[in-house]
Amino acid sequence: MFEIAPLSTSFSALITNKINNKTKPLGALGKLEFLAVTLAEIYSDNAGAWQQTLEITQPNLIVFAADHGIAAHGVSIAPSEVTQQMVMNFANGGAAINVFTRQCHWQLTVVDAGILVPVAESLGVLNQRLGAGTQAIHLQDAMTTAEVIKGFELAKSLVAEKHQQGCNLIAFGEMGIGNTSSASALMAVILNLSAADAVGRGTGISDNVFKHKIKLVQQAVDRIKVSQPTPNEPITLLAQLGGFEIVQICGAMLAAAELKIPIVVDGFICSAAAMVAKLINTHVSDYLIFSHASGEQGHAAMLDWFDAEPLLDLDLRLGEGTGAALSLPLIMAACGFYNDMASFESAQVDDVVTNQ
Numbered sequence: 001m002f003e004i005a006p007l008s009t010s011f012s013a014l015i016t017n018k019i020n021n022k023t024k025p026l027g028a029l030g031k032l033e034f035l036a037v038t039l040a041e042i043y044s045d046n047a048g049a050w051q052q053t054l055e056i057t058q059p060n061l062i063v064f065a066a067d068h069g070i071a072a073h074g075v076s077i078a079p080s081e082v083t084q085q086m087v088m089n090f091a092n093g094g095a096a097i098n099v100f101t102r103q104c105h106w107q108l109t110v111v112d113a114g115i116l117v118p119v120a121e122s123l124g125v126l127n128q129r130l131g132a133g134t135q136a137i138h139l140q141d142a143m144t145t146a147e148v149i150k151g152f153e154l155a156k157s158l159v160a161e162k163h164q165q166g167c168n169l170i171a172f173g174e175m176g177i178g179n180t181s182s183a184s185a186l187m188a189v190i191l192n193l194s195a196a197d198a199v200g201r202g203t204g205i206s207d208n209v210f211k212h213k214i215k216l217v218q219q220a221v222d223r224i225k226v227s228q229p230t231p232n233e234p235i236t237l238l239a240q241l242g243g244f245e246i247v248q249i250c251g252a253m254l255a256a257a258e259l260k261i262p263i264v265v266d267g268f269i270c271s272a273a274a275m276v277a278k279l280i281n282t283h284v285s286d287y288l289i290f291s292h293a294s295g296e297q298g299h300a301a302m303l304d305w306f307d308a309e310p311l312l313d314l315d316l317r318l319g320e321g322t323g324a325a326l327s328l329p330l331i332m333a334a335c336g337f338y339n340d341m342a343s344f345e346s347a348q349v350d351d352v353v354t355n356q
C-alpha cells in the first residue's frame with residue numbers, strides 16, 4: 001500500500017560541503033546543521049537535483065481526533081466528552097495548537113477520525129470517522145484490521161490533497177482522551193517493555209490512577225500476547241491496541257514519506273504512530289524530524305529506538321501537535337542559514353575550516 005524509497009544520499013557530499021563552507025566553525029550550528037542536511041537531502045532527492053536553496057511551502061499541520069474505549073475505565077484526568085469539547089475549541093481557534101499554528105504560520109486542519117459524537121458540520125472539521133470511538137483495549141481489540149486499512153486510505157488521500165496544493169512540509173497532532181494508554185501499549189509491545197516502563201502520567205493523573213493505568217495497559221499487552229504469537233505484525237497491532245487517530249497519523253506519515261515530504265513528529269502519541277509506521281516500512285524514518293522531547297515517561301525510549309535527537313526540550317506534555325508547531329521557526333532558520341549565509345570565499349573570511 002505504501003512504496004517508500006530510501007532517501008538518496010547522492011547529494012549528501014554537496015550538501016555537507018556547502019554547509020561546511022559557511023562562515024562558522026565546523027558544526028557550530030549544531031542540530032540546525034543536521035536539520036538543514038535532512039531537508040536538503042529530501043528536497044534534492046525529490047527534485048532529482050541538488051537544491052542550493054530550500055523553500056518551505058504551505059506547511060500543513062493536521063490534528064486527528066478520536067475517542068478511546070479505555071477512557072471509560074479511569075485512566076485519564078478527563079472524561080471522553082472532553083475530546084469533542086476540545087475539537088470544538090480547535091474549530092473555534094482557542095486551543096494551544098491554534099495559537100501556535102497561527103504564530104508560526106502553519107495551515108491547520110482538524111479531522112474527526114472517530115470521536116464519540118460528531119460535531120456540527122458547520123464547524124469545518126473534516127469527517128474521516130472510522131467509528132464512534134474504539135473498544136477498550138484491555139478487554140478486546142480496539143478495531144478491525146479493515147478499519148485500519150480504511151484509516152490508511154483516508155489519511156493517504158488527505159496527504160495527497162495537501163501535496164497537490166503545494167505543501168512540502170507536514171506535521172500531525174492528536175486529540176483523544178485516553179490515547180496515552182493506547183500509545184503506551186503499542187510501545188510496550190514493540191519495545192518488549194512492561195507497562196510500568198511504558199506508561200506515564202498523560203494529562204497528569206494521581207498516583208492511584210497511575211497504578212490503575214499501568215494495570216490496564218499491562219492487561220492490554222498480555223491480552224494480545226496470548227492471542228497473537230507474533231505481536232509485531234503492525235496492522236494487526238494497530239487493530240488490537242491503536243486508536244482511530246493513531247491509525248490515521250500512522251497512515252499519513254507513510255503517505256507523506258512516499259511523496260518525499262518531510263514529516264515533523266510531535267510528542268508521545270505521534271511517536272507511537274511513527275513506530276508502527278516504521279514497522280510497516282523502515283524507510284519512513286528517513287523523512288521524520290523529531291520536534292521535541294515530551295515530558296511523558298516513555299518518550300525517551302521511543303526516541304532512542306529511532307536514534308533521534310529532538311530539536312526542543314521544553315517539558316511539553318500536551319500533544320495536539322504543539323511541539324511540532326513550535327519547531328517551524330527552527331526549520332525556517334535551518335533553511336535560512338543554508339540559503340543565505342555567506343561562504344568563507346564569498347565573504348572573504350579566512351577559511352578556518354580547511355586551514356585548521
Ligand SMILES: Cc1cc2ncn([C@H]3O[C@H](COP(=O)(O)O)[C@@H](O)[C@H]3O)c2cc1C
Nearest residue numbers: 076078174175176177178179180202203319
Ligand atoms: C483539556 C485537555 C486538552 C488536551 N489537549 C491535548 N490533550 C492530550 O491529552 C490526552 C491524552 O492524555 P490521557 O491519555 O491522559 O487522556 C490527549 O487528548 C492529548 O492530546 C489534552 C487533554 C486535556 C484534558
Ligand SMILES: O=C(O)c1cccnc1
Nearest residue numbers: 267268269294317318319
Ligand atoms: O507528548 C505527548 O504527545 C502527550 C503527552 C501527554 C498527554 N498528551 C500528549
